[in-house]
Amino acid sequence: MNVELKDLAPLLLKKERAGGNIDPAVIADVLHFSKEKNARRKEMAAIIEKHPVLSDRNMLFRNHSERYNFGLKKAYSFIQLLRDLNVTDKDDQQYLYMSLGEPLAIDVHRSMFIPTLENQADEEQQKKWLPLARNFKITGAYAQTELGHGSNVQGLETTATYDKKTQEFIINSPTLTSRKWWPGGLGKTATHAIVHARLFLDGKNVGIQAFLVQLRSLENHQPLAGIEVGDIGPKVGFNAVDNGYCAFHNVRIPRDQMMMRYAKVLPDGTYIQPKSDKLVYLTMVQVRAYLLVRMSQMLGMAATITTRFSAARVQGRTPDGKGEFQVLDYQNQQNGVFPNIAVSYAINFAGRNMINLHDAALDIIKSGKGSFGDQLAELHAVSSGLKAWIAEHVSNGIESLRRMCGGHGFSNSSNMGHLHAEIVGACTFEGTLDVLVQQHSRYLVKVLLAPQAGNASTGFLSRAKFYADPSLRCKAQKPEDFLNFTLLREAFEARATRIVIRLAKELQATKNDLNKCMVLMTRASIAHAELMLLTAFIEGVDSIPAGPTREAVAVLCGLFGLWLINKTLGDFREDNYISSEQAEFVRRQLVALLPIVRKNAVLLTDAWDYSDFELNSAIGRYDGDMYRALVKRAADEPLNKSQVPESYEAYLKPLIQSGL
Amino acid sequence: MNVELKDLAPLLLKKERAGGNIDPAVIADVLHFSKEKNARRKEMAAIIEKHPVLSDRNMLFRNHSERYNFGLKKAYSFIQLLRDLNVTDKDDQQYLYMSLGEPLAIDVHRSMFIPTLENQADEEQQKKWLPLARNFKITGAYAQTELGHGSNVQGLETTATYDKKTQEFIINSPTLTSRKWWPGGLGKTATHAIVHARLFLDGKNVGIQAFLVQLRSLENHQPLAGIEVGDIGPKVGFNAVDNGYCAFHNVRIPRDQMMMRYAKVLPDGTYIQPKSDKLVYLTMVQVRAYLLVRMSQMLGMAATITTRFSAARVQGRTPDGKGEFQVLDYQNQQNGVFPNIAVSYAINFAGRNMINLHDAALDIIKSGKGSFGDQLAELHAVSSGLKAWIAEHVSNGIESLRRMCGGHGFSNSSNMGHLHAEIVGACTFEGTLDVLVQQHSRYLVKVLLAPQAGNASTGFLSRAKFYADPSLRCKAQKPEDFLNFTLLREAFEARATRIVIRLAKELQATKNDLNKCMVLMTRASIAHAELMLLTAFIEGVDSIPAGPTREAVAVLCGLFGLWLINKTLGDFREDNYISSEQAEFVRRQLVALLPIVRKNAVLLTDAWDYSDFELNSAIGRYDGDMYRALVKRAADEPLNKSQVPESYEAYLKPLIQSGL
Secondary structure (H helix, E strand, O other): OOOOHHHHHHHHHHHHHHHOOOOHHHHHHHHOOOHHHHHHHHHHHHHHHHOOOOOOOOHHHOOHHHHHHHHHHHHHHHHHHHHHOOOOOHHHHHHHHHOOOOOOOOHHHHHHHHHHHHHHOOHHHHHHHHHHHHOOOOOEEEEOOEOOOOOOHHHOOOEEEEEOOOOEEEEEOOOHHHOEEOOOOOOOOOOEEEEEEEEEEOOEEEEEEEEEEEOEOOOOOOEOOOEEEEEOOOEOOOOOOOOEEEEEOOEEEEHHHEOOOOOEEOOOOOEEOOOOOHHHHHHHHHHHHHHHHHHHHHHHHHHHHHHHHHHHOEEEEOOOOOOEEEHHHOHHHHHHHHHHHHHHHHHHHHHHHHHHHHHHHHHHHHHOOOOOHHHHHHHHHHHHHHHHHHHHHHHHHHHHHHHOOHHHHHEHHHOHHHHHHHHHHHHOOOOOHHHHHHHHHHHHHHHHHOOOOOOHHHHHHHHHHHHHOOOOOOOOOOHHHHHOHHHHHHHHHHHHHHHHHHHHHHHHHOOOOHHHHHHHHHHHHHHHHHHHHHHHHHHHHHOOOOOHHHHHHHHHHHHHHHHHHHHOHHHHOHHHOOOHHHHHHHHHHHHHHHHHHHHHHHHHHHOOOOOHHHHOOOOOOOOOOHHHHHHHHHHHOHHHHOOOOOOHHHHHHHHHHHOO | OOOOHHHHHHHHHHHHHHHOOOOHHHHHHHHOOOHHHHHHHHHHHHHHHHOOOOOOOOHHHOOHHHHHHHHHHHHHHHHHHHHHOOOOOHHHHHHHHHOOOOOOOOHHHHHHHHHHHHHHOOHHHHHHHHHHHHOOOOOEEEEOOEOOOOOOHHHOOOEEEEEOOOOEEEEEOOOHHHOEEOOOOOOOOOOEEEEEEEEEEOOEEEEEEEEEEEOEOOOOOOEOOOEEEEEOOOEOOOOOOOOEEEEEOOEEEEHHHEOOOOOEEOOOOOEEOOOOOHHHHHHHHHHHHHHHHHHHHHHHHHHHHHHHHHHHOEEEEOOOOOOEEEHHHOHHHHHHHHHHHHHHHHHHHHHHHHHHHHHHHHHHHHHOOOOOHHHHHHHHHHHHHHHHHHHHHHHHHHHHHHHOOHHHHHEHHHOHHHHHHHHHHHHOOOOOHHHHHHHHHHHHHHHHHOOOOOOHHHHHHHHHHHHHOOOOOOOOOOHHHHHOHHHHHHHHHHHHHHHHHHHHHHHHHOOOOHHHHHHHHHHHHHHHHHHHHHHHHHHHHHOOOOOHHHHHHHHHHHHHHHHHHHHOHHHHOHHHOOOHHHHHHHHHHHHHHHHHHHHHHHHHHHOOOOOHHHHOOOOOOOOOOHHHHHHHHHHOOHHHHOOOOOOHHHHHHHHHHHOO
């Protein structure tokens, strides 16, 4: 080969694109919800790319303090930008914000503080506080989690004691572990916080309520009397955010700073119970649905980077000795990368379903027509299970894609470590796996015992008797039969049904001792989540116009199903639903699909339609020109500003010139 | 409960220890090789803990430049310490170095540069260079990897052209991608480097050789003429190290700076072929063996932290409403944590085996008695497979243990992110998974086709006919039967044999097209690695004195086996070797073991015997006093030095006081 590697890399990527037969733009418009929305998204990203401050991508040269301070500069510029361009559309704002490439200290102000005011403040409170918050005259945190308690809200220790005489609440942190811990923006930025505390009225504990508490002076930003506040230090991700702690030492706030839309405390201390609030659940579902889509995008970015790298990189001599393999030629690389492309699509389709179901439920609520209790319960349960599965698989998928880039994946120039660090928190926030799979699987047992009409994602449980029959067998006669979506889906329904039945029996046998059934509950949740993902993917295939593009996505969908079966083969082999011979069909068909997916692999990730700026990866460039990009990026490293490092005189020179 | 959480946490950990019935010290002496060695290790760690500079643990407050510069300060102090205390024993030096908690810029100087001089320089070269290197009058890098080529040494592009007239080699980087890329210490620290380059003699390429090249002036540390050198920027881990790049522009070095112990170039340009060098392979095995042990220790540290945290943390009300569950009460938590404790033990035992086998082989070589070709080939192959499996499982295990600590695991105060970042590189360096599993599985096929006597870890392949019989069935009649080590081991031997046979057939069918068999090769490597780990664990159990302690470790070993079977149940179910009913036995027995392991879980991780200083984790403290430790650690965060952040005036104040 006389072509230099640096020139070969772009050629190889071109060759991959020329060898495919699909139109990535068609898929891009599906993945990003519509042609118009995708165009708008790219327009907004291009604005950020041109901005002198907001285009900054040097975050990983900085420590936590530096990232926080530069992050404030970005936040300021971002708000200026919204004003200067008069961007009022929420989608546009979100597109701009996501293009920043890292969450900032104003993240929670936007995503939690303002929405809480919108949803939980009464009309009068909204009139007073919302304009201030929306104009950033106050900045807010959402202070629920405490040092001693995370997701168990009922265990919170912060107290709010009503003082009838002065008509004030006294907010107090009675113990060390009651200090608020973790809220984003709380450490150094927020002037106010929504504080969750246990409300005491006449000495009686009436449960957890939300209060608006001012933390810092609006004049000079100093903490107010009785407020002890600071940053909790560096973390695995979110280092531009000042996740903080706060202790309250008998801080008094006026009565009208309890969020009063639902529960109320009257001036004389009378407590008015909140009506059941289905909207709160629905908000939780909405947050999760958008998080699912966000996670699909993050995995899509990582899959794009690794696929392009694998195509442009050569390694290892071909048997004829004439050239080198592209890394993407290797069966193991295909076997590692392609399922992750498939997972990114499956999650996107499942997330979109969830958003649609949420929107439909909201319409029903707003119209006041029809009951929707069942649907809401289902939405809440299945979004729990999906979130648990997806957070794990997106995080693990990005990390595994990173490792598949070898040494270059380990360097931050690849951006793979950053993508992982900024999404892996999703395994923890908005509910950890253990809590979520319980919510999900208990609901599945409930539906099994009392099937409900009209609930799309659990409808298969009405055929439980059919699937429970231990003589039922998968009908595949040859490996290719596993590409039949009906056959595939039936296998996943059979598997999920059987585990849910087993769980129902186990719950009965243990008299509902949930903790003795938790491992089984996890299996049930996973089995159903995977069924939902497969179903969403199959429906997603149908949403693409017929032709080679749809066919290629259908192959990816088949790969997804086979990959899932192979991953948990033991489940499918139960009662020999899938025989030992069929298991081997699954393995063979999975490997047989790899070269077929390979044909369009680069285009299937081009379909994610992320610009080089958005990917921010020297090795994931659209044009494959990675080696020049790596050299250029290394030149930016601050250590390279001088030939001799600053600590040479103190620590190297004495050694080298005098020795040990 | 009237006890505050902060006081409850230590009590809970005490309760766990009181409830156990084993002696962790007995296990500690096994895990750390002997009572004497463990005592020495702790002594050395205590020296570091007391040192004003070397005890520093603020690395995660720093960016890459700061970590590098502070790292040089540590390196200087470390070398001073060795001199002041006259520490010459290599084990002692290593104990001290490992206690630093992060690799430094002198890492490769110690682990690769000096050993290369010791192993590949001839006597004269050693006499000249070794004293300089050992006394740090020169500092070295090991420059093999290039921008365009990693593990494929044969593809390196750097050239070394011999100039007969001047008796010099001309080292050159002919392309952009030939620049050295990644070597630790190369960026800003090294004065010299071992450079791998393609040697040209009279225009003829005679292959890759190693050369000693001076990079920087010993007077002022400026790069020498023709040397372009710098740091490649921040990475996922090793940020105190200046991984670097270097391009050579026709740099001349004297003839006697080629490493001449094996290959030689005479003054007239005559090339003398090296004799076959088995020691090079053996060195590779040695490096791997110690890496395995190191990885077991890192997982042991993470398992200790998560187990202690899970015991000391409460979450979620018990059904009687009277108290809260310890996180360690949850079946899912046990199911996630305990297998990782087991894996840490299994790896430690397997690593120790490898060290012993290496030492025995070295003795044979040194004595010059006996042939050891077969053993060496086996050692090299199986250490490849073990390294691949272990690097993946240790990295994934630490990350999963981190997630099991909820929000507190996400904070760097837990040290979990740091432990992961500093070991996950092992998935990449010293061979990526794909390369390693090929070396391993090809060897297995070779042994299958021509069984060799005396090779312990592949001996089972001589019973291939027995295991290949598709009518062979696992003999378990009830769940507990899976705790029988003979039965367990047989299941793993049957599984490994069958996959290796399948691979042999597939290789034949594809006419040895390795790339078409790679997924299967990976399965074969994993199956054998898991058999070796189980075997090592079973032998490890025997090395513990009889009594409750040995029994507890035996239970952990059973858990390990069951966990492995359950993880890849499809393999074991092939040809119904394990029946559908037995598969359910496996699941039930696995869950049944959890409360039994729980009884001693804290003590089984205390057995790793790491001090609070070594663990460096606020939530993993021996005394369980984690909440005070978290508060104390947050106070150290540099952002908390002032109440108002430095960028307030510029970016927050204008917003808050004027609004959007």
